[in-house]
Amino acid sequence: MPYIWTDPAIFLTHNDVTIYHIYKNDFAEEGMRENWFTTDICGGDCDDPCAFDVRDLSTYAADIPYEQIIYEAIDKGELKQETPLKEREA
Numbered sequence: 557m558p559y560i561w562t563d564p565a566i567f568l569t570h571n572d573v574t575i576y577h578i579y580k581n582d583f584a585e586e587g588m589r590e591n592w593f594t595t596d597i598c599g600g601d602c603d604d605p606c607a608f609d610v611r612d613l614s615t616y617a618a619d620i621p622y623e624q625i626i627y628e629a630i631d632k633g634e635l636k637q638e639t640p641l642k643e644r645e646a
Contacts, residue, residue, distance in 0.1 A: 567593055568623055573630045573637045578607055593626070596638035606638045 562584060564576040575593050580586035582601050589601075596606035610616060613635075615628040629635045 563597055564594075564599075568626060570627050570630050573635055575626055575635070578604070594638075595635060599638070608635070 564579065564584075565588070567575045567577050569575070573595060574597070575595060576597055576599065577588040578592045578594050578599065578601055579588055580601070591609050591611055592601075592607055593610060594604055594607040596604060599606045601607070610622050610625055613625055613629045615625045615632065615634070617625070626635065
């Protein structure tokens with residue numbers, strides 16, 4: 557069965573950094589990971605070097621929404637935009 561690449565859903569964009577959802581086993585049909593995200597549109601599951609667990613960010617607190625945690629991590633320079641593979645190969 558052939559597979560078709562689908563760009564991952566954007567979780568948020570802040571200060572020119574886009575955060576994408578990660579899918580279980582790299583298959584959208586298996587659902588989005590709850591705590592894992594990536595800055596690379598071509599990134600894979602949790603073994604992707606641009607992937608991160610939001611709970612590992614210095615701005616993490618259990619009672620703060622993930623959006624706010626990630627906004628603050630971007631503002632601190634903890635998360636930066638990865639150049640998508642498509643652009644690196646151009």
